[in-house]
Amino acid sequence: MEEQYHPEKIEQSAQTYWETHNSFAVSEDPAKEKYYCLSMFPYPSGRLHMGHVRNYTIGDVISRFQRMQGKNVLQPMGWDAFGLPAENAAIKNKVPPAKWTYENIDYMRDQLKRLGFAYDWSREIATCDPDYYRWEQWLFTKLFEKGMAYKKVAAVNWCPVDQTVLANEQVENGCCWRCGTQVVKKEIPQWFLKITHYADELLDEIDKLDGWPDQVRTMQRNWIGRSEGVEVKFTVSGKDVLLKVFTTRPDTLMGVTYLAVAPEHPLAIEAAESNPALNDFIEECKTIDTSEAAMETMEKKGMDTGIEALHPVTGDTLPVFTANFVLMGYGEGAVMSVPAHDQRDWEFAQKYALPIKQVIYPTDKTEVDLDKGAFTQKGKLQDSGPFTDLTSEQAFNAIASWLEKNNKGKKQIHYRLRDWGISRQRYWGDPIPIIYCKQCGNVPVPEKDLPVILPEDVAFDGVGSPIKSMPEFYKTTCPKCNGDAERETDTFDTFMESSWYYARFCCPDNDKAMLDERANYWLPVDQYIGGVEHAVLHLLYARFFQKLMRDAGLVAVDEPFTNVLTQGMVLKDSVKMSKSKGNTVDPEGLIKKYGADTARLFMMFTSPPEQSLEWSDTGVDGAFRFLKRLWKLAHNHVAGGETVQLDTLDKLSDDQKNIRRQTHEMLKKVTDDIQRRFTFNTAIAAAMELVNALYKFDDKTDQGRATMQEALEICTLTLSPIIPHVTHTLWHALGHKDAIINTPWPTLDESALVRDTIEIMVQVNGKLRGRIQIAVNEDKAGIEKIAMNDDNVKRFIEDKEVKKVIVVPGRLVNIVAS
Numbered sequence: 115m116e117e118q119y120h121p122e123k124i125e126q127s128a129q130t131y132w133e134t135h136n137s138f139a140v141s142e143d144p145a146k147e148k149y150y151c152l153s154m155f156p157y158p159s160g161r162l163h164m165g166h167v168r169n170y171t172i173g174d175v176i177s178r179f180q181r182m183q184g185k186n187v188l189q190p191m192g193w194d195a196f197g198l199p200a201e202n203a204a205i206k207n208k209v210p211p212a213k214w215t216y217e218n219i220d221y222m223r224d225q226l227k228r229l230g231f232a233y234d235w236s237r238e239i240a241t242c243d244p245d246y247y248r249w250e251q252w253l254f255t256k257l258f259e260k261g262m263a264y265k266k267v268a269a270v271n272w273c274p275v276d277q278t279v280l281a282n283e284q285v286e287n288g289c290c291w292r293c294g295t296q297v298v299k300k301e302i303p304q305w306f307l308k309i310t311h312y313a314d315e316l317l318d319e320i321d322k323l324d325g326w327p328d329q330v331r332t333m334q335r336n337w338i339g340r341s342e343g344v345e346v347k348f349t350v351s352g353k354d355v356l357l358k359v360f361t362t363r364p365d366t367l368m369g370v371t372y373l374a375v376a377p378e379h380p381l382a383i384e385a386a387e388s389n390p391a392l393n394d395f396i397e398e399c400k401t402i403d404t405s406e407a408a409m410e411t412m413e414k415k416g417m418d419t420g421i422e423a424l425h426p427v428t429g430d431t432l433p434v435f436t437a438n439f440v441l442m443g444y445g446e447g448a449v450m451s452v453p454a455h456d457q458r459d460w461e462f463a464q465k466y467a468l469p470i471k472q473v474i475y476p477t478d479k480t481e482v483d484l485d486k487g488a489f490t491q492k493g494k495l496q497d498s499g500p501f502t503d504l505t506s507e508q509a510f511n512a513i514a515s516w517l518e519k520n521n522k523g524k525k526q527i528h529y530r531l532r533d534w535g536i537s538r539q540r541y542w543g544d545p546i547p548i549i550y551c552k553q554c555g556n557v558p559v560p561e562k563d564l565p566v567i568l569p570e571d572v573a574f575d576g577v578g579s580p581i582k583s584m585p586e587f588y589k590t591t592c593p594k595c596n597g598d599a600e601r602e603t604d605t606f607d608t609f610m611e612s613s614w615y616y617a618r619f620c621c622p623d624n625d626k627a628m629l630d631e632r633a634n635y636w637l638p639v640d641q642y643i644g645g646v647e648h649a650v651l652h653l654l655y656a657r658f659f660q661k662l663m664r665d666a667g668l669v670a671v672d673e674p675f676t677n678v679l680t681q682g683m684v685l686k687d688s689v690k691m692s693k694s695k696g697n698t699v700d701p702e703g704l705i706k707k708y709g710a711d712t713a714r715l716f717m718m719f720t721s722p723p724e725q726s727l728e729w730s731d732t733g734v735d736g737a738f739r740f741l742k743r744l745w746k747l748a749h750n751h752v753a754g755g756e757t758v759q760l761d762t763l764d765k766l767s768d769d770q771k772n773i774r775r776q777t778h779e780m781l782k783k784v785t786d787d788i789q790r791r792f793t794f795n796t797a798i799a800a801a802m803e804l805v806n807a808l809y810k811f812d813d814k815t816d817q818g819r820a821t822m823q824e825a826l827e828i829c830t831l832t833l834s835p836i837i838p839h840v841t842h843t844l845w846h847a848l849g850h851k852d853a854i855i856n857t858p859w860p861t862l863d864e865s866a867l868v869r870d871t872i873e874i875m876v877q878v879n880g881k882l883r884g885r886i887q888i889a890v891n892e893d894k895a896g897i898e899k900i901a902m903n904d905d906n907v908k909r910f911i912e913d914k915e916v917k918k919v920i921v922v923p924g925r926l927v928n929i930v931a932s
């Protein structure tokens with residue numbers, strides 16, 4: 115064993131060993147307990163960033179630990195390879211997106227290998243590979259046949275100058291990122307997946323996901339947003355039409371003073387035909403950002419449509435407004451406005467001088483000041499005709515029944531969740547496998563003709579997708595009637611590919627089917643690790659796909675991920691490390707200077723995985739110094755030659771027993787910290803403490819060296835998931851032929867934990883004056899004698915008279931003297 119720690123050399127040799135021995139390749143073994151550990155795969159942007167290093171180190175430590183527990187561990191890796199950045203880079207560097215992507219993959223794969231992650235590389239997936247995306251196309255055609263995929267007209271961002279659709283990221287302050295023209299909404303036909311069909315199941319099963327962070331579960335619940343309410347029908351005066359609204363507060367029905375419809379609502383559009391001002395207002399609303407965040411903060415505006423509607427109970431006439439905050443896509447695209455009890459309606463009523471009628475009062479009868487704002491809580495009803503004096507809860511049911519009986523409404527459940535729009539008018543994505551035929555309509559590409567391959571060798575200028583102007587791509591014949599037809603040139607949202615990659619990792623080589631029985635061996639993923647930014651969409655879409663695949667008979671389990679860990683951010687100077695902040699530290703420099711083990715150790719030592727991690731140069735240095743210290747300790751020990759077998763405890767000296775106890779205490783703590791709590795930082799701290807104790811333990815006797823040998827072995831084994839390279843070398847240096855990667859986790863020796871002496875405190879007149887070691891079975895008289903004989907204690911009592919000695923066994927001795 116060399117005297118100096120040379121990370122580049124030993125890391126290289128450990129990696130070569132793993133590669134030549136195929137150390138991380140796994141197959142299904144029914145005799146072994148399986149463990150599937152997955153980290154969110156990266157977008158191949160070009161280089162790894164610190165967030166990746168952290169994410170993948172956490173996953174790797176868990177995987178290696180589980181493997182040492184005897185489990186059959188699958189840890190795969192791949193590339194979320196379609197998407198917009200490749201198109202941007204293509205414009206900038208004049209390389210086709212495919213070439214750019216594959217080059218990045220090659221570079222980043224090397225970086226991952228350099229970090230020593232235990233991936234089964236034989237399962238690598240790149241989602242832009244036709245062998246992968248063909249199955250997504252195949253599933254889509256099945257979903258189309260089942261009615262789970264459908265087409266409807268929906269709005270996109272459109273640049274009138276570039277004549278192109280823009281992704282949300284390409285709209286900057288409402289303008290086109292290329293030419294600065296104001297972006298407009300354009301209605302075009304697009305494909306949707308019926309995620310709403312699974313809304314209830316997706317919601318109900320959140321309760322069972324007890325291995326998920328609570329925060330993520332709450333976010334998913336809110337995103338699905340189930341609300342129970344009532345659909346109320348208002349008659350439009352002078353017309354034979356009904357205006358339907360959805361409300362979660364039917365108890366406030368008697369306080370409705372006006373109605374409001376979305377600008378795209380048919381009633382508003384009809385009224386605008388004879389009202390130019392209204393028409394202008396509706397046009398103006400089309401340019402606004404309807405994202406949730408924007409809707410919250412924008413100024414609430416509206417206009418009277420001139421239409422009147424009749425209150426279903428009183429028959430009073432109510433004005434119908436159109437308002438920019440009413441969404442066409444939610445409920446019925448219309449609301450009954452109750453300004454006394456809804457803050458938004460209240461502000462609107464103030465602005466347009468509409469009446470405010472209080473119908474709910476607080477149960478504790480406190481005064482309500484409607485000049486200050488709406489009273490939005492539930493309570494009891496007043497001025498509500500037949501419903502007066504009911505509680506809000508009673509009124510909910512009473513009013514719903516009344517409406518139902520009079521055919522003016524019914525109870526209804528609404529979801530915030532919308533069907534998933536999956537069409538993108540981009541080039542670098544999975545082509546949607548549909549053929550348009552004038553005779554036959556939308557025809558799915560037959561299985562035998564899949565995949566529809568995306569041409570990769572294209573000239574890409576960024577204005578429009580090249581396949582939209584490539585007749586050799588889109589001109590085809592109809593699979594049904596053989597007539598001339600055209601292909602869909604839109605591609606799938608790239609969230610599609612990341613929604614099922616976890617399942618494909620189980621059988622990536624199957625060229626006959628999307629999934630096979632191997633998926634049932636490995637799924638669900640036991641531990642999924644990734645960024646909290648994916649807490650809603652990605653995780654929800656993956657859960658949805660699991661159900662789609664289950665209902666297509668491809669997999670058995672209902673949920674894809676048993677446990678989810680969302681790792682915290684990597685910060686520098688307390689702000690997120692990011693390109694836009696210009697405060698990144700390149701992992702490559704770190705690895706070059708210190709080696710991968712230092713990078714890994716720093717990541718795991720600095721904070722527990724769910725908390726943010728503050729970058730620190732001194733922290734990195736500290737991690738490096740520890741590795742050198744560990745190396746030197748082992749070197750000094752190994753230089754003394756071979757060691758003998760460790761004797762039984764009763765033959766060891768107190769110091770030797772002490773070291774054995776500390777060693778096994780550390781083993782116990784590290785096992786628990788990693789397995790149950792994922793607090794790798796405290797596990798490492800325990801190992802560091804042991805190393806400190808071992809430096810002080812200078813016992814060159816045979817049993818002394820045997821004690822040291824055991825301590826170093828346990829230290830090496832327990833740290834090996836975190837710092838796999840240096841421990842690979844140390845393990846051999848400690849005399850083992852077999853590689854540490856094939857060695858199980860050490861066994862705890864409970865007997866080594868037993869202390870035969872304990873330390874207790876000795877007080878004189880209530881002040882701590884000494885600490886004594888006593889045998890655990892020492893009686894009170896014996897303890898008293900030892901305490902009185904302690905040198906320091908003696909100094910405090912020698913010129914005094916001892917009045918009383920109180921012995922609290924196991925804890926302390928208090929001597930009262932004066």
Ligand code: ANZ
Nearest residue numbers: 341360361362363440441444445447448449452455456
């Ligand atoms: C009357 C009312 C009175 C309401 C009151 C609330 C409080 P959630 O819970 O999110 O489902 N609403 C209904 N459709 C809408 C649309 N298309 N655009 C904007 N707002 C809409 O919200 C349901 C509530 O949101 C409904 O209940 C309705 O306002 C409003 F004291 O009706 B409520």
Ligand code: ZN
Nearest residue numbers: 551554592595
């Ligand atoms: Zn046809």
